[in-house]
Amino acid sequence: MxxxxxxxxxxxxxxxxxxxxxxxxxxxxxxxxxxxxxxxxxxxxxxxxxxxxxxxxxxxxxxxxxxxxxxxxxxxxxxxxxxxxxxxxxxxxxxxxxxxxxxxxxxxxxxxxxxxxxxxxxxxxxxxxxxxxxxxxxxxxxxxxxxxxxxxRACCEYTSVRGNCGRPASRSQRLINGKPAHYNAPIISIDGSKQEEKYEARCLEHHLVHGRPD
Missing domain, CATH: 3.40.50.300 (P-loop containing nucleotide triphosphate hydrolases)
Known part of the structure; x- marks a missing residue:
């Protein structure tokens, strides 16, 4: 070449x-x-x-x-x-x-x-x-x-009664039916491939993963 x-x-x-x-x-x-x-x-x-x-x-x-x-x-x-x-x-x-x-x-x-x-x-x-x-x-x-x-960095999309977080986001939050995905869920899952699944940008404080081992 x-x-x-x-x-x-x-x-x-x-x-x-x-x-x-x-x-x-x-x-x-x-x-x-x-x-x-x-x-x-x-x-x-x-x-x-x-x-x-x-x-x-x-x-x-x-x-x-x-x-x-x-x-x-x-x-x-x-x-x-x-x-x-x-x-x-x-x-x-x-x-x-x-x-x-x-x-x-x-x-x-x-x-x-x-x-x-x-x-x-x-x-x-x-x-x-x-x-x-x-x-x-x-x-x-x-x-x-x-x-x-x-x-x-993105902007943290976490929302509470106080409003949007908006701090610099370094994490990708996977949500399934509006709830954080479990730690043992498959790694590869493309945004939009499932109607109930979506991703948000999150700061470290608001990044949640259920079932994470200690």
Whole structure:
């Protein structure tokens, strides 16, 4: 795979945007990669896991939508990303963006390193913590190997008789039928896949997980 060196996309760098739900991760990802559309001859590609079926095209909760080509890859077989990119036969590939990166299995670590060695910039966005408040999948490893990590925060959506909390939120609260999910519930559950399930951004004080072991 032949790669062009564009200073504007800082070839070979690995970057991660991490945070809870509704913290603007996808919006930041799109803002980071969209400028490549204005570089003569440059090309970017967005990789999304197949498990994320919320929208057909990459779009943030704030309505920001990308115009860059998207490719779906099975999260259980991230090694396929290399062959998919090689199949594009695109000599000007400058940046690969990966959204909802927490869903991919550990093989993605080798993929990211290989892309970086080929001087392809890799920009990723994902949840650093799962609904339990624990490291989500490979996110800890990805953040450790990155050249730049941006931690984003949302606003706590907890509501009481006193009103909304509104403090900086670092956690993702899973609610099932309006109640906090149990600690032993499955980790992967996409927002909108079940009518009775939803996610809220919460601060540490208002993040609740039933059945958490001592």
């Amino acid at each position: 032949v790669v062009s060196n564009y200073d504007a996309v800082r070839p070979g760098r690995i970057e991660v945007y991490a945070g809870p739900v509704k913290s603007g991760k996808t919006r930041e990802l799109i803002s980071r990669i969209e400028p490549i559309n204005y570089l003569a001859g440059a090309m970017g590609v967005i990789i999304r896991p197949e498990v994320d079926t919320r929208t057909e095209n990459l779009m943030s909760r704030y309505g920001t939508q990308s115009k860059i080509r998207e490719i779906r890859v099975c999260e259980r077989n991230p090694e396929k990303i290399i062959s998919v990119l090689e199949g594009l036969k695109e000599p000007q590939l400058g940046v690969v963006a990966i959204d909802e990166v927490q869903f991919f299995e550990k093989g993605l670590l080798r993929v990211v390193q290989e892309l970086s060695r080929q001087e392809i910039n890799v920009v990723m966005a994902g949840l650093n913590l799962d609904f339990k408040g624990e490291t989500f999948g490979i996110m800890g490893d990805l953040m450790a190997m990155s050249d730049e990590v941006t931690i984003l």
